[in-house]
Amino acid sequence: MALRQAHAGPMSTQKNTPIQALRESLQAREQQLRRELEAAQIEQEQQAQDAEDLPREPDANQTHEVSDREVRHAELLRDQQELQAVRAALQRIADGSYGECVNCGKAIAVERLKANPAAMRCIACQTQAEAKA
Numbered sequence: 001m002a003l004r005q006a007h008a009g010p011m012s013t014q015k016n017t018p019i020q021a022l023r024e025s026l027q028a029r030e031q032q033l034r035r036e037l038e039a040a041q042i043e044q045e046q047q048a049q050d051a052e053d054l055p056r057e058p059d060a061n062q063t064h065e066v067s068d069r070e071v072r073h074a075e076l077l078r079d080q081q082e083l084q085a086v087r088a089a090l091q092r093i094a095d096g097s098y099g100e101c102v103n104c105g106k107a108i109a110v111e112r113l114k115a116n117p118a119a120m121r122c123i124a125c126q127t128q129a130e131a132k133a
């Protein structure tokens, strides 16, 4: 794969966010998450199958398995939520509202978008939202 140097002329404006690069990383992230979720789903189906085939385990073992499954489940939920956020960000790129805070409408700092391309809120609003949560 050939790497192209970003072309930034001396007159390039600060307002021009590197949306193309962000979109590419969002798309890559979407694919990765989708693969992870698909793999997890297959794994879960296999586990369900195994559980049916196996004779009943003693209780102690079962407890351990359940907590493992709960951790897996929490991870899956996080992946699903991130996938939704990534898809929403791609949608905002498509409709031209990407890079604006969904809460106050101000531009989200490019540095923040680079660190988290799916960010929906500016740092001030995100901090507020997290304080409330």
Ligand SMILES: [Zn+2]
Pocket: 101, 102, 103, 104, 105, 106, 121, 122, 123, 124, 125, 126
């Ligand atoms: Zn904001």
